[in-house]
Amino acid sequence: LQEDKIKVTFVMPDGRSLEADGKVGDTLLDVVVNNDLDIDGYGACEGTVTCSTCHVVLKQEDYDKLPDDACDEERDMLDLAYGLTDTSRLGCQITLTKDLDGLVVKVPAGTYDARS
Numbered sequence: 001l002q003e004d005k006i007k008v009t010f011v012m013p014d015g016r017s018l019e020a021d022g023k024v025g026d027t028l029l030d031v032v033v034n035n036d037l038d039i040d041g042y043g044a045c046e047g048t049v050t051c052s053t054c055h056v057v058l059k060q061e062d063y064d065k066l067p068d069d070a071c072d073e074e075r076d077m078l079d080l081a082y083g084l085t086d087t088s089r090l091g092c093q094i095t096l097t098k099d100l101d102g103l104v105v106k107v108p109a110g111t112y113d114a115r116s
């Protein structure tokens with residue numbers, strides 16, 4: 001359904017914006033994979049919360065809209081993420097809701113793969 005489409009923009013470290021469509025229930029990682037977005041190394045662990053390469057930075061207002069808080073596993077991974085901020089989350093743990101249509105997230109300049 002058209003109305004279930006959620007628009008997401010990833011702002012890259014070099015200033016490029018990558019726009020993509022997701023749907024309600026997709027994670028940000030799904031959006032990156034399904035749209036074949038060119039984000040280097042993103043989602044290396046395929047959403048198993050062991051890498052932190054899917055780290056994104058949200059605007060405070062969007063961060064506050066997320067339905068769930070980071071779980072312990074996510075928090076542990078975020079602690080290892082490069083360029084951690086107060087509004088950082090792991091993209092594989094962000095599930096799109098209708099409220100999040102138009103979401104803009106920043107992709108940090110570096111990634112850290114906790115598995116290496």
Ligand code: FES
Pocket residue numbers: 029042043044045046047048049050051052053054055077090091092093
């Ligand atoms: Fe590895 Fe999200 S894809 S923690």
